[in-house]
Amino acid sequence: MSKENDLKISQLAELSGVGIETVRFYERKGLIVQPVKVNGSFRKYPFKYISNIKFIKKAQNLGFSLKEIKDLLEIHDQASSKCKTVKQKALKKLESINVKISELQEIKMDLQSLIDSCDENASLENCSILNSLTGGQ
Numbered sequence: 001m002s003k004e005n006d007l008k009i010s011q012l013a014e015l016s017g018v019g020i021e022t023v024r025f026y027e028r029k030g031l032i033v034q035p036v037k038v039n040g041s042f043r044k045y046p047f048k049y050i051s052n053i054k055f056i057k058k059a060q061n062l063g064f065s066l067k068e069i070k071d072l073l074e075i076h077d078q079a080s081s082k083c084k085t086v087k088q089k090a091l092k093k094l095e096s097i098n099v100k101i102s103e104l105q106e107i108k109m110d111l112q113s114l115i116d117s118c119d120e121n122a123s124l125e126n127c128s129i130l131n132s133l134t135g136g137q
Contacts, residue, residue: 006044007046008042008043008045009045012045016050016053016054017053022053023053026056029066031056031073032049055072056073063097064093068093115129
């Protein structure tokens, strides 16, 4: 693959480890630019899109939203950007993850409390879990 723009969408998807619909989705969300068809032939995707898609997937796995990833890609493409900008975005994401973890721990305790109070031999109308969910207790 010697040309810069020599990948069909199926090749790009395969080499990036995603499906074709994922590539199209990223195009619709503005994360990658859809190349123009030349002379009615197939679109030719830049080889560098492989690393862009892998970047997107890794960022998603770290909990970044598509908007946040788009911002990170824009920063990545700006030569004048500083690592400090990226670090601030990562710290903000970590803070939101810590809030979610705290919320999930509260949910876990509430659910455990419901489970602990449940008499599994009780009838459904006396089920403490169902009664709690319907506001009966």
